[in-house]
Amino acid sequence: MNKDHQLSTDPYKGVRDFYPADQFIQSYIFEHMSRTCELFGYEEYNASVMEPTDLYLSKTSSEIINDQSYTFSDRGERSVTLRPEMTPTLARMIAGKSRDIPFPARWYSIPNCFRYERTQKGRLREFWQLNADLLGVSSIEADAEIIALAHAIMRSFGADERNFEIRVSDRRLLDAAYDAIGIDADARADVTRLLDKRDKMEDFDGKLAKVIGNNAQRLVDMLDSTTSTAYLEQLRSQLNAIGVGNMIVDTKIARGFDYYTGMVFEVFDTSGENRRSLFGGGRYDNLTQMFGGEAIPAVGFGMGDVTMRDYLETHNLMPSYVPTTELMLCVVDASAMSHATKLAHDLRLDDVSVAVNFSGKKIGDQIRQADKMKIAYIIAVGEQERNSGQYTIKNLATGHELTTSADKIADHLFSAMG
Amino acid sequence: MNKDHQLSTDPYKGVRDFYPADQFIQSYIFEHMSRTCELFGYEEYNASVMEPTDLYLSKTSSEIINDQSYTFSDRGERSVTLRPEMTPTLARMIAGKSRDIPFPARWYSIPNCFRYERTQKGRLREFWQLNADLLGVSSIEADAEIIALAHAIMRSFGADERNFEIRVSDRRLLDAAYDAIGIDADARADVTRLLDKRDKMEDFDGKLAKVIGNNAQRLVDMLDSTTSTAYLEQLRSQLNAIGVGNMIVDTKIARGFDYYTGMVFEVFDTSGENRRSLFGGGRYDNLTQMFGGEAIPAVGFGMGDVTMRDYLETHNLMPSYVPTTELMLCVVDASAMSHATKLAHDLRLDDVSVAVNFSGKKIGDQIRQADKMKIAYIIAVGEQERNSGQYTIKNLATGHELTTSADKIADHLFSAMG
Numbered sequence: 122m123n124k125d126h127q128l129s130t131d132p133y134k135g136v137r138d139f140y141p142a143d144q145f146i147q148s149y150i151f152e153h154m155s156r157t158c159e160l161f162g163y164e165e166y167n168a169s170v171m172e173p174t175d176l177y178l179s180k181t182s183s184e185i186i187n188d189q190s191y192t193f194s195d196r197g198e199r200s201v202t203l204r205p206e207m208t209p210t211l212a213r214m215i216a217g218k219s220r221d222i223p224f225p226a227r228w229y230s231i232p233n234c235f236r237y238e239r240t241q242k243g244r245l246r247e248f249w250q251l252n253a254d255l256l257g258v259s260s261i262e263a264d265a266e267i268i269a270l271a272h273a274i275m276r277s278f279g280a281d282e283r284n285f286e287i288r289v290s291d292r293r294l295l296d297a298a299y300d301a302i303g304i305d306a307d308a309r310a311d312v313t314r315l316l317d318k319r320d321k322m323e324d325f326d327g328k329l330a331k332v333i334g335n336n337a338q339r340l341v342d343m344l345d346s347t348t349s350t351a352y353l354e355q356l357r358s359q360l361n362a363i364g365v366g367n368m369i370v371d372t373k374i375a376r377g378f379d380y381y382t383g384m385v386f387e388v389f390d391t392s393g394e395n396r397r398s399l400f401g402g403g404r405y406d407n408l409t410q411m412f413g414g415e416a417i418p419a420v421g422f423g424m425g426d427v428t429m430r431d432y433l434e435t436h437n438l439m440p441s442y443v444p445t446t447e448l449m450l451c452v453v454d455a456s457a458m459s460h461a462t463k464l465a466h467d468l469r470l471d472d473v474s475v476a477v478n479f480s481g482k483k484i485g486d487q488i489r490q491a492d493k494m495k496i497a498y499i500i501a502v503g504e505q506e507r508n509s510g511q512y513t514i515k516n517l518a519t520g521h522e523l524t525t526s527a528d529k530i531a532d533h534l535f536s537a538m539g
Numbered sequence: 540m541n542k543d544h545q546l547s548t549d550p551y552k553g554v555r556d557f558y559p560a561d562q563f564i565q566s567y568i569f570e571h572m573s574r575t576c577e578l579f580g581y582e583e584y585n586a587s588v589m590e591p592t593d594l595y596l597s598k599t600s601s602e603i604i605n606d607q608s609y610t611f612s613d614r615g616e617r618s619v620t621l622r623p624e625m626t627p628t629l630a631r632m633i634a635g636k637s638r639d640i641p642f643p644a645r646w647y648s649i650p651n652c653f654r655y656e657r658t659q660k661g662r663l664r665e666f667w668q669l670n671a672d673l674l675g676v677s678s679i680e681a682d683a684e685i686i687a688l689a690h691a692i693m694r695s696f697g698a699d700e701r702n703f704e705i706r707v708s709d710r711r712l713l714d715a716a717y718d719a720i721g722i723d724a725d726a727r728a729d730v731t732r733l734l735d736k737r738d739k740m741e742d743f744d745g746k747l748a749k750v751i752g753n754n755a756q757r758l759v760d761m762l763d764s765t766t767s768t769a770y771l772e773q774l775r776s777q778l779n780a781i782g783v784g785n786m787i788v789d790t791k792i793a794r795g796f797d798y799y800t801g802m803v804f805e806v807f808d809t810s811g812e813n814r815r816s817l818f819g820g821g822r823y824d825n826l827t828q829m830f831g832g833e834a835i836p837a838v839g840f841g842m843g844d845v846t847m848r849d850y851l852e853t854h855n856l857m858p859s860y861v862p863t864t865e866l867m868l869c870v871v872d873a874s875a876m877s878h879a880t881k882l883a884h885d886l887r888l889d890d891v892s893v894a895v896n897f898s899g900k901k902i903g904d905q906i907r908q909a910d911k912m913k914i915a916y917i918i919a920v921g922e923q924e925r926n927s928g929q930y931t932i933k934n935l936a937t938g939h940e941l942t943t944s945a946d947k948i949a950d951h952l953f954s955a956m957g
Contacts, residue, residue, distance in 0.1 A: 127831035128593055130635030133619060136587035138632050141646065144583045159863040160887045162894025165562045169554035169665045170588060170651070171609075175546055191589075191619075193611035196655045201551060201609075203588075214556050217548030223908045225897050227864075228559065233588070237614045247587045258897040262876055266895070273887070362877060363884040413545035445577040446645075458680055459780060466781040469578045469691070476580025477684070479643050479676040490641045 135238070135246030142442045147249070149440050150426055150433075151231050153277045154251040158229040161270050163253055166228050168210045170235070174200035176209045179411050184314070184377075189236040203235035206423065207252040208380070208408065215256055215419075216412035224257025224417070243397060243428045254421030261352065264384045264404060265359040267420045271388060271402070272365045274424065279438045285399070288371035289353060289386040292403070295375065298343045302336050310379045312340070317375040321397070347372050356384065380405040384420065394435040400424040442495060447534060448475045448514075449496045451487035453503025461502040464512075464527060471531035492517050498534060553656070553664030560860045565667070567858050568844055568851075569649050571695045572669040576647040579688050581671055584646050586628045588653070592618035594627045597829050602732070602795075607654040621653035625670040625841065626798070626826065633674055633837075634830035642675025642835070661815060661846045672839030679770065682802045682822060683777040685838045689806060689820070690783045692842065697856045703817065706789035707771060707804040710821070713793065716761045720754050728797045730758070735793040739815070765790050774802065798823040802838065812853040818842040860913060865952060866893045866932075867914045869905035871921025879920040882930075882945060889949035910935050916952060 132138050139147055155165070177186045186192075191203040204210055207230060215222065233249050240246065253270055255263045268287055275285055295316070299309055311332050319325050329337040349370040360368050368386075376385040385403030390396075402422025409417045433439045448468070450461045458479075465475045476496070478487045484501055491499045500512050513524045514533060525533055550556050557565055573583070595604045604610075609621040622628055625648060633640065651667050658664065671688055673681045686705055693703055713734070717727055729750050737743050747755040767788040778786050786804075794803040801822035808817055820840025827835040851857045866886070868879045876897075883893045894914070896905045902919055909917045918930050931942045932951055943951055 128597070128631070128829050129591070130631050130830050131591075132587060132631075133589045133591055134615075134617065136589055138587075138635075139585040140632065140636065141582035141584050144585050147585065148583065159892050160890070162864040162867070162892060164559035164862055164864065165566065166559050167557040167562050167565065169550060169556075171551045171554055171653075171665065173547070173549075173551055179546070191611075191613065193609075195609065197552075199552065213546070213548050213550075214558065217556075218558065223911045227894060235589075247589065255897075260897055260899075262880060262895075262897050266880075266897075269884075359877065359880075363880055411546050412548050444582055446580040446582065449580070459777070462680060462684075462777075462781055466687075472578070474577050474580060476645060477680075479673075479678055479680050479684075481678075493641050 133246075135240040137245065137247070141444070145442050145444075146430065146439065147426065150278075150429055151249070151251075154231060154274055154424065155229070157270065157274045157277050158251070158253050161227065161253075161266065161273070163227040163229040163270075166211075166214065166230050167232065168204075168207075168214065168230075170203050170233060171201050172204050172210060172213075174202040176213060177202055177205065183310075185236060189238055191235045191237060204232065205236050206234055206378075207232045207250065208254075208378070208405070208421070208423070211252065211254055211421075212408040212419075213412065215417060216409040216414050219409070219414055219417060222257075225263070226256045227254075228256070229253040243395070243431055245427055249426040251424040252421060253424075254419055256417055256419045259404075259406060259418035261356060261359065263418075263420050265356055265363070267402060267422060268356075268360060268368065268386060269363055269365050271386075271400070271422055271424065272360075272367070275388070278429075278433060280432070280436060282367045284391055284436055285367065285388055285432075286391050287365070287368045287386055287388050288374050288398075289356065289368055289384060290370065290372045290374040291350060291353060291384050292376075292381045293352075293383060294344070294347055294350065294372055298340055298347075301343065302339050304333055304336060304340070308332055313375050313379070314377050316344075316373075317377045319373060319375075344372060352384075374401075376401060376403055378405075380408045382406045386422070390432055390435065392435055395428065395431055397428075399428045399432055443497075444495055446474050446476050446494070446496050448473055448498045448500065448530075449487070449491040449494075450475060450477045451484055451491065451499050451501045452478055452481075453484055453501055453505075455481065457503045457507055460507045464502060467527060468530060473531050473534055488517070500530070551664075553658040555663065555665070559862070563860050563862075564848065564857065565844065568696075568847055569667070569669075572649060572692055572842065573647070575688065575692045575695050576669070576671050579645065579671075579684065579691070581645040581647040581688075584629075584632065584648050585650065586622075586625075586632065586648075588621050588651060589619050590622050590628060590631075592620040594631060595620055595623065601728075603654060607656055609653045609655060622650065623654050624652055624796075625650045625668065626672075626796070626823070626839070629670065629672055629839075630826040630837075631830065633835060634827040634832050637827070637832055637835060640675075643681070644674045645672075646674070647671040661813070661849055663845055667844040669842040670839060671842075672837055674835055674837045677801075677822075677824060677836035679774060679777065681836075681838050683774055683781070685820065685840060686774075686778060686786065686804060687781055687783050689804075689818070689840055689842065690778075690785070693806070696847075696851060698850070698854065700785045702809055702854055703785065703806055703850075704809055705783070705786045705804055705806050706792050706816075707774065707786055707802060708788065708790045708792040709768060709771060709802050710794075710799045711770075711801060712762070712765055712768065712790055716758055716765075719761065720757050722751055722754060722758070726750055731793050731797070732795050734762075734791075735795045737791060737793075762790060770802075792819075794819060794821055796823075798826045800824045804840070808850055808853065810853055813846065813849055815846075817846045817850055862913055864892050864894050864912070864914050866891055866916045866918065866948075867905070867909040867912075868893060868895045869902055869909065869917050869919045870896055870899075871902055871919055871923075873899065875921045875925055878925045882920060885945060886948060891949050891952055906935070918948070 353370045381403045383404035387398035387401035404420040406418040771788045799821045803821035805816035805819035822838040824836040825834045886893045
């Protein structure tokens with residue numbers, strides 16, 4: 122490449138750069154997800170973004186794998202896919218060590234996932250997605266726990282129960298209707314995917330009729346006349362007992378992936394600002410069978426960062442940026458630089474996050490920089506401080522000052538910052 | 540795909556699955572890297588793994604981009620590369636907002652990077668790499684800080700100064716030798732890359748002579764007779780003053796990337812177990828110019844997880860696995876399940892990480908499972924506990940038991956674990 126050619130500073134289309142203030146929001150979201158999962162006894166796992174393409178051919182939605190995946194051949198002619206979702210990876214890992222893993226197992230991860238989509242609100246080509254899954258148990262308590270965990274994460278962000286609702290249904294309702302009407306196995310996945318997009322779709326009836334002909338109207342009538350089941354009512358009662366008051370039964374919930382076998386749910390913003398579901402999940406009891414082993418019952422959900430960020434913005438729940446750096450040492454003149462560097466070294470041993478200003482600019486400019494970076498405290502270090510051994514900590518927000526010796530700086534900062 | 544086809548549970552070749560015990564090690568490594576960077580005033584940033592291929596054509600080592608990159612066309616015919624290193628991304632982001640960013644800027648990230656390599660010890664196709672960079676300042680204090688940060692991270696892992704050494708050189712030494720001998724600009728990158736691999740390479744002299752003919756011997760003689768410079772001695776002195784005692788000058792250090800312009804360093808294991816360098820970095824003052832803006836001086840390093848893990852193993856510095864789950868509630872019979880679930884809910888409000896055992900197995904099996912998962916405490920919950928409101932906390936490691944009411948459980952756990 123010609124060195125004079127001017128490269129663009131834009132990222133690849135549909136993905137994001139996270140400058141420190143953006144990364145602060147990501148970390149805030151991820152830390153609340155992680156901490157809540159860990160309170161529920163979930164342990165973190167991870168895997169590569171690259172997976173053999175075969176992993177997705179059987180059970181992931183064919184729309185995603187055929188039209189939206191990043192799939193390519195590596196230099197050894199292996200077909201590689203950048204994971205569009207985490208559940209097949211989880212099933213692969215669980216199946217690979219099913220004899221060594223104590224069940225029930227509770228696992229979580231916050232992977233980045235990739236879909237080649239037309240970018241629009243809430244949809245990007247790379248997104249991060251919390252995946253929390255409870256494996257090895259098929260009881261209703263497991264379904265309730267997964268929903269309670271999703272609820273607890275929303276609450277940890279400060280979301281009020283009135284501002285979101287958890288709509289729950291059951292794939293077994295669909296299966297019973299398919300059986301009753303005689304919809305054959307090959308058509309079921311397509312029908313389920315149409316039902317999943319029912320409210321977002323133009324000419325749903327026509328499209329459904331294309332797949333199952335005259336049975337379309339019968340199916341819709343049968344589903345629409347089903348308002349709940351004993352199982353779903355029991356689930357709601359269990360959730361009420363542990364503080365989850367915003368689950369509603371909605372038999373229109375279907376979920377797009379083929380692998381669900383029981384309870385399915387989606388969480389919606391009730392404000393009307395974010396019309397699509399925020400996230401969802403459900404029970405999938407057969408997925409590990411595709412690796413030839415036994416079926417391991419499982420229930421889980423995926424919660425994406427893009428929609429969650431939109432939700433926090435809508436409801437004024439975004440945190441204010443606070444840098445991890447607590448203190449900047451502003452250097453009055455070059456001769457004090459080594460003294461400032463040594464002071465910073467000592468403060469770090471006392472667990473203070475401290476940056477030394479190497480700019481050589483005027484002290485006022487250095488303080489303005491600390492303020493622009495939203496660093497809470499500064500100390501100006503010059504000849505006078507070096508000679509006296511006394512340092513003045515200044516709180517930039519309040520203007521409050523306090524003068525102390527080097528060995529007391531850390532204590533003062535920690536007590537002030539509580 | 541035929542549903543009866545049995546899929547492999549192996550990950551893609553050359554990448555790793557992180558089961559919870561493996562992820563624990565990753566988190567341990569990442570947390571020490573992050574915490575130490577933050578103590579030095581570095582703020583976290585991040586970006587997508589996908590970058591426009593153009594980003595790498597000019598300044599990344601041509602070996603990496605031509606022979607080892609994951610590069611493919613997306614569905615819109617854009618050429619995409621999975622980042623083989625983070626520095627070009629950092630330069631892109633800094634150049635893109637150089638007017639808004641207060642300099643000096645201290646940034647860090649722990650991205651995963653990708654290289655299609657023959658897998659071997661210390662080399663995998665996906666690795667994570669801490670990148671820490673100090674931008675906007677060209678003074679020797681910045682070079683010293685970057686080396687001090689690398690040193691502090693090693694110390695945070697428990698590494699003794701005797702067990703690693705920091706070998707430092709300066710690209711300006713090479714440039715001066717190239718100028719003196721008259722090696723033309725086109726050959727310099729190739730010569731530098733050969734010098735970088737000098738100790739790992741067979742027939743180095745022959746390969747060097749192929750590029751610069753008769754000048755090969757003159758260059759080697761000139762470099763080998765240079766033992767240090769005033770700059771490197773001053774750097775060592777500054778590092779000594781802030782507790783870094785294992786920097787040595789080694790004019791054989793070159794580094795492979797084309798973009799370095801000044802100080803370069805590599806960190807080595809002194810045990811002889813890991814012969815290749817553990818990690819390294821250096822000064823690159825011109826990289827942002829490829830985006831058409833001004834040159835922003837910068838110095839930084841990249842520290843990979845694979846070699847760091849090897850180092851920790853070699854020196855017995857690997858942490859023992861401790862799950863984040865503190866307590867398992869073992870359920871004596873099905874009738875106590877809802878009581879256990881409610882107790883878990885209350886304990887989580889008190890910040891206890893608690894898993895409820897949903898297995899329905901015998902109580903002894905449930906306790907054995909907690910032990911296998913290395914969970915420290917269990918409480919058996921049955922009819923008796925429900926009626927009495929008294930619960931017995933058992934420490935599985937010591938066998939110690941303590942009986943208390945529900946509202947005191949959290950306090951007892953925290954004081955015991957404090």
